[in-house]
Amino acid sequence: MGMQPASTDLITSIMPIIDRWKQEEGPLLPILNGILREFGYVPREVIPTIADALNLSRADVYGVVSFYHDYRAEPTGRHVLKLCRAEACQSMGGDAVAERLQQLLGVRFGETSIDGSVTLEPVYCLGLCACAPSAMLDGEVIGRLDEAKAAEIAAEVRS
Numbered sequence: 001m002g003m004q005p006a007s008t009d010l011i012t013s014i015m016p017i018i019d020r021w022k023q024e025e026g027p028l029l030p031i032l033n034g035i036l037r038e039f040g041y042v043p044r045e046v047i048p049t050i051a052d053a054l055n056l057s058r059a060d061v062y063g064v065v066s067f068y069h070d071y072r073a074e075p076t077g078r079h080v081l082k083l084c085r086a087e088a089c090q091s092m093g094g095d096a097v098a099e100r101l102q103q104l105l106g107v108r109f110g111e112t113s114i115d116g117s118v119t120l121e122p123v124y125c126l127g128l129c130a131c132a133p134s135a136m137l138d139g140e141v142i143g144r145l146d147e148a149k150a151a152e153i154a155a156e157v158r159s
Helices: 008-021 029-038 044-053 057-066 089-105 147-158
Strands: 079-084 118-123 135-136 140-142
Touching: 008 135, 029 057, 029 079, 029 147, 044 089, 044 147, 057 135, 079 089, 079 147, 089 140
Parallel strands: 079 118
Antiparallel strands: 079 135, 135 140
């Protein structure tokens, strides 16, 4: 895990977040959430700084960061498309739509397109089982996803 040391600017901008939470009970998640709000992602190079401040090992911090999908290591694309992969959506044709979207967007799950237009993420249940298969684009819910809607989404994120 060769991590470059973080730049001074980065450290300066995350220190107030660390200081705000480090005395609390269970400070790691609030700190990561604060960094996520500030930057839109958790830069991997801040992990050693967080670990030192909380007296945790880097592996501990890294484990939490990699366990929770929201703490992504890279900035996302301009659009974030979350596609439901739970059973209800799969049973209603979700797999075919997932395949089609990956082709249309030129990305696999967890990737951001080369042009930076879209990040495709798997989610496990958006609570829209009655309108399966479902997705969420930039926080907007889309139900009854089919080939036509997949094509519309692909066109929208590319524009």
